[in-house]
Amino acid sequence: MRFAIPFALFAVVVAFLAVGLQRDPRLIPSPLIGKPLPTFELPKLSAPAQRVTAADLVGQVYLINVWASWCVACREEHPLLVELARQQQVPLIGMNYKDERPAARAWLERHGNPYRFSLFDAAGNLGIDLGVYGVPETFLIDARGVIRYKHVGPLSQEIIEKEFLTRVHEYERSSG
Amino acid sequence: MIPEIGHFALALALALAIVQSVVPMLGAASGNLTWMALARPAARAQCLFVVVAFIALAWCFIANDFSVTYVAANSNSALPLAYRISAVWGAHEGSLLLWVVILALWTVAVSFFSRGLPPAFIARVLSVMGLISIGFLLFMLFTSNPFLRDLPAAADGSDLNPLLQDPGLIIHPPMLYIGYVGFSVAFSFAIAGLIGGHLDSAWARWARPWTIMAWSFLTCGIALGSWWAYYELGWGGWWFWDPVENASFMPWLAGTALIHSLAATEKRDVFKSWTVLLAIAAFSLSLLGTFLVRSGVLTSVHAFATDPARGVFILIFLGLVIGGALTLYAWRGPRTLGGADFELASRETYLLANSVLLSVATATVLLGTLYPLLLDALGGGKISVGPPYFNAVFIPLMSPLLLLLGIGPAVHWKRDRMARVLALLKIPALGTVVILLAAYAMVEPAGRATAMFGLMLAAWVVCATVNAIVQRCRARQQAWLALITLPASFIGQSVAHIGFAVTVIGVTMVSLYDADKHVRMNVGDQTHVNGYDFTFVSARKVAGPNYDATEARFSVAQDGEPLASLAAQKRFYRVRGMAMTEAGIDARLSRDLYIALGEQLEDGAWSVRISVKPFVRLLWLGALMMALGGVIAASDKRFRRARAAVSAGRSDARQSSTAG
Numbered sequence: 001m002r003f004a005i006p007f008a009l010f011a012v013v014v015a016f017l018a019v020g021l022q023r024d025p026r027l028i029p030s031p032l033i034g035k036p037l038p039t040f041e042l043p044k045l046s047a048p049a050q051r052v053t054a055a056d057l058v059g060q061v062y063l064i065n066v067w068a069s070w071c072v073a074c075r076e077e078h079p080l081l082v083e084l085a086r087q088q089q090v091p092l093i094g095m096n097y098k099d100e101r102p103a104a105r106a107w108l109e110r111h112g113n114p115y116r117f118s119l120f121d122a123a124g125n126l127g128i129d130l131g132v133y134g135v136p137e138t139f140l141i142d143a144r145g146v147i148r149y150k151h152v153g154p155l156s157q158e159i160i161e162k163e164f165l166t167r168v169h170e171y172e173r174s175s176g
Numbered sequence: 177m178i179p180e181i182g183h184f185a186l187a188l189a190l191a192l193a194i195v196q197s198v199v200p201m202l203g204a205a206s207g208n209l210t211w212m213a214l215a216r217p218a219a220r221a222q223c224l225f226v227v228v229a230f231i232a233l234a235w236c237f238i239a240n241d242f243s244v245t246y247v248a249a250n251s252n253s254a255l256p257l258a259y260r261i262s263a264v265w266g267a268h269e270g271s272l273l274l275w276v277v278i279l280a281l282w283t284v285a286v287s288f289f290s291r292g293l294p295p296a297f298i299a300r301v302l303s304v305m306g307l308i309s310i311g312f313l314l315f316m317l318f319t320s321n322p323f324l325r326d327l328p329a330a331a332d333g334s335d336l337n338p339l340l341q342d343p344g345l346i347i348h349p350p351m352l353y354i355g356y357v358g359f360s361v362a363f364s365f366a367i368a369g370l371i372g373g374h375l376d377s378a379w380a381r382w383a384r385p386w387t388i389m390a391w392s393f394l395t396c397g398i399a400l401g402s403w404w405a406y407y408e409l410g411w412g413g414w415w416f417w418d419p420v421e422n423a424s425f426m427p428w429l430a431g432t433a434l435i436h437s438l439a440a441t442e443k444r445d446v447f448k449s450w451t452v453l454l455a456i457a458a459f460s461l462s463l464l465g466t467f468l469v470r471s472g473v474l475t476s477v478h479a480f481a482t483d484p485a486r487g488v489f490i491l492i493f494l495g496l497v498i499g500g501a502l503t504l505y506a507w508r509g510p511r512t513l514g515g516a517d518f519e520l521a522s523r524e525t526y527l528l529a530n531s532v533l534l535s536v537a538t539a540t541v542l543l544g545t546l547y548p549l550l551l552d553a554l555g556g557g558k559i560s561v562g563p564p565y566f567n568a569v570f571i572p573l574m575s576p577l578l579l580l581l582g583i584g585p586a587v588h589w590k591r592d593r594m595a596r597v598l599a600l601l602k603i604p605a606l607g608t609v610v611i612l613l614a615a616y617a618m619v620e621p622a623g624r625a626t627a628m629f630g631l632m633l634a635a636w637v638v639c640a641t642v643n644a645i646v647q648r649c650r651a652r653q654q655a656w657l658a659l660i661t662l663p664a665s666f667i668g669q670s671v672a673h674i675g676f677a678v679t680v681i682g683v684t685m686v687s688l689y690d691a692d693k694h695v696r697m698n699v700g701d702q703t704h705v706n707g708y709d710f711t712f713v714s715a716r717k718v719a720g721p722n723y724d725a726t727e728a729r730f731s732v733a734q735d736g737e738p739l740a741s742l743a744a745q746k747r748f749y750r751v752r753g754m755a756m757t758e759a760g761i762d763a764r765l766s767r768d769l770y771i772a773l774g775e776q777l778e779d780g781a782w783s784v785r786i787s788v789k790p791f792v793r794l795l796w797l798g799a800l801m802m803a804l805g806g807v808i809a810a811s812d813k814r815f816r817r818a819r820a821a822v823s824a825g826r827s828d829a830r831q832s833s834t835a836g
Contacts, residue, residue: 003449003505003506003507003509003510003513004506006453006502006505006506007499007502007503007505007506010498010499010502011499014495014499068562070416070562070563070564071562072418098562098564102692106692106694109694110694110774110783124564134548134561135562
């Protein structure tokens with residue numbers, strides 16, 4: 001019987017694949033949406049002495065973008081973020097995830113820095129609280145500090161406009 | 177005319193592959209010697225036609241025949257000849273053709289160096305290799321034909337991807353493929369053994385040299401890939417844990433487990449299930465690797481969407497090979513696979529631990545590689561799992577492996593006394609402590625604990641391996657003479673193990689003490705990194721055959737003494753419109769000085785990346801030692817003597833039958 005175990009395992013993987021490929025996991029909402037941003041206290045990437053807490057950020061609608069210098073897909077979305085920051089439509093806060101300070105800084109120098117500032121989450125603690133399961137991810141937080149939307153993977157111009165900016169304007173109106 | 181000859185040769189090769197796989201298999205099942213004997217000539221004829229097809233495609237590239245779609249997409253009349261030839265395997269269709277050529281060459285090698293093997297067994301081996309060839313030839317002819325024409329012909333080609341225009345990339349893919357495809361031999365041996373019901377130590381002895389040779393080529397291929405990434409991508413990184421690298425690393429890990437498991441099967445008739453499963457795993461991962469690396473089919477769902485035929489074919493092919501092999505294992509395994517007993521204090525235990533650790537390592541890399549791809553396929557978006565995951569899971573797995581690696585070779589087969597082994601290991605333990613004390617002063621305080629840990633593991637392996645050699649020599653009467661009469665497999669094993677330790681030293685040092693600086697520099701500017709003074713001497717325009725470049729010259733001095741002059745280039749490839757960096761490197765065993773040119777800034781200054789990389793050469797030196805160790809081990813007389821003994825036995829039988 002034990003000789004059939006490898007085949008059984010293989011069959012299970014194939015079955016999961018066959019079913020999984022026909023489903024759209026984006027339909028399952030993130031459990032964090034509608035919940036307040038988890039509490040944290042993290043240093044800034046640029047200034048290790050300055051620490052930021054969740055409370056410091058309340059009072060404005062903003063985006064948190066999870067990025068890392070080792071992340072290839074981040075390079076793909078980065079020009080869009082730089083452009084978004086130039087238009088000043090919404091404040092952008094970076095969360096530098098499981099990275100090293102010099103590498104992260106060099107990366108921003110090379111590709112441009114669209115962030116007001118970046119939180120430095122070397123241990124990935126906030127990442128765990130936010131349910132980050134890969135880089136990049138982007139979160140929309142409203143003025144009361146509640147997570148309103150989450151996107152996994154690199155952003156596109158279409159997603160920024162349709163999913164994020166429309167919501168940003170909506171929440172800015174409701175809070176203002 | 178030439179492309180049509182190539183196309184026709186492929187079709188003929190397919191027909192011959194069908195003969196090669198069907199007839200000998202039926203012959204082996206029914207005991208028909210004539211049908212079995214067809215395997216060898218069919219394999220050789222198939223090889224001939226595959227090679228003809230390959231030469232035809234190479235000819236199209238050399239002659240700049242841009243009416244062939246594949247040539248037009250991957251070459252240009254300004255491309256230098258050497259790159260026109262390497263462009264044959266520069267993209268999906270051609271690399272498949274290279275794969276089939278290498279498979280055919282391995283098959284022919286098996287057909288020649290297998291005279292001592294039982295006819296039914298070799299018929300089944302060649303038949304399985306023929307089946308694999310059928311899969312690839314069908315894939316090529318129906319979805320990825322390199323000989324398709326596009327008439328009227330394009331005026332000129334759109335050039336080879338500049339990333340691939342590099343001497344390292346001329347030999348890297350063939351090396352890698354020789355390794356990948358070489359595991360098909362072990363796979364075919366395992367399948368033939370399962371079908372025939374003969375999986376014993378003789379079987380393992382036949383399979384070992386083939387597997388070790390394949391593993392050596394794969395080791396070289398991976399090292400070349402790492403070296404190429406280091407000097408060509410301009411980041412100075414030597415390993416990125418990206419899907420393409422992992423694709424070659426997974427079969428290597430499984431293959432490493434396989435060659436050790438095979439050794440135990442040969443010597444002691446144990447771990448047959450492990451050995452067979454690892455042979456299946458190594459080859460399955462090689463197939464996965466082939467499709468991940470060049471085809472671009474599995475690396476991105478978008479490629480899937482544009483050409484679903486290829487993706488579906490690949491999934492079905494992988495499913496048939498892996499599913500078929502595992503079904504056979506489930507069905508025939510209980511009857512063929514059993515094992516001898518061994519005690520806890522025996523070398524078998526250490527080899528088992530080795531197999532388990534390497535298998536878990538393979539599984540973690542597989543998970544980290546496929547999970548982002550699957551998530552992408554499932555619509556979850558592109559994400560990176562990235563180095564933090566791999567470093568976090570991989571280092572804890574490799575550390576016990578290195579510790580056990582020092583002990584294992586000192587332990588006897590079947591049964592040993594732990595007290596004897598521990599007494600034997602006192603000297604290497606002492607040696608490790610001495611080396612660590614000496615290294616302590618030389619290693620910088622930052623990160624010293626981690627560095628000492630890495631060095632400890634490496635020093636332990638080196639000391640224990642050297643100690644094992646000394647013990648082996650001492651056991652003989654003339655100790656010094658014994659050194660040259662030691663079995664090649666033991667020498668090879670020792671060289672490879674020391675090579676592994678050398679790589680570990682390189683990884684430890686360069687990961688911890690790599691000094692890296694991004695600066696903006698004008699001509700005449702000077703900057704300091706780790707005690708070296710880098711001066712930007714000049715920048716000038718140079719023109720290559722198919723690119724324009726800016727070449728920046730730097731001089732390096734240490735304590736006022738001029739040390740080296742480095743040239744780094746920023747190239748712009750005209751046809752593809754792509755910018756590439758060529759790093760300037762001054763290489764010594766103890767450190768590399770590395771300069772890569774970034775972008776030119778508005779005011780005419782350049783952004784420059786300067787690094788000092790301690791002991792980075794040891795990475796590749798260690799890999800070469802591992803590969804060399806493999807080649808030495810595979811050349812062991814025992815493997816040939818075994819064959820000679822069998823064939824002598826057979827000729828005796830023939831003589832007695834003629835006498836009778």
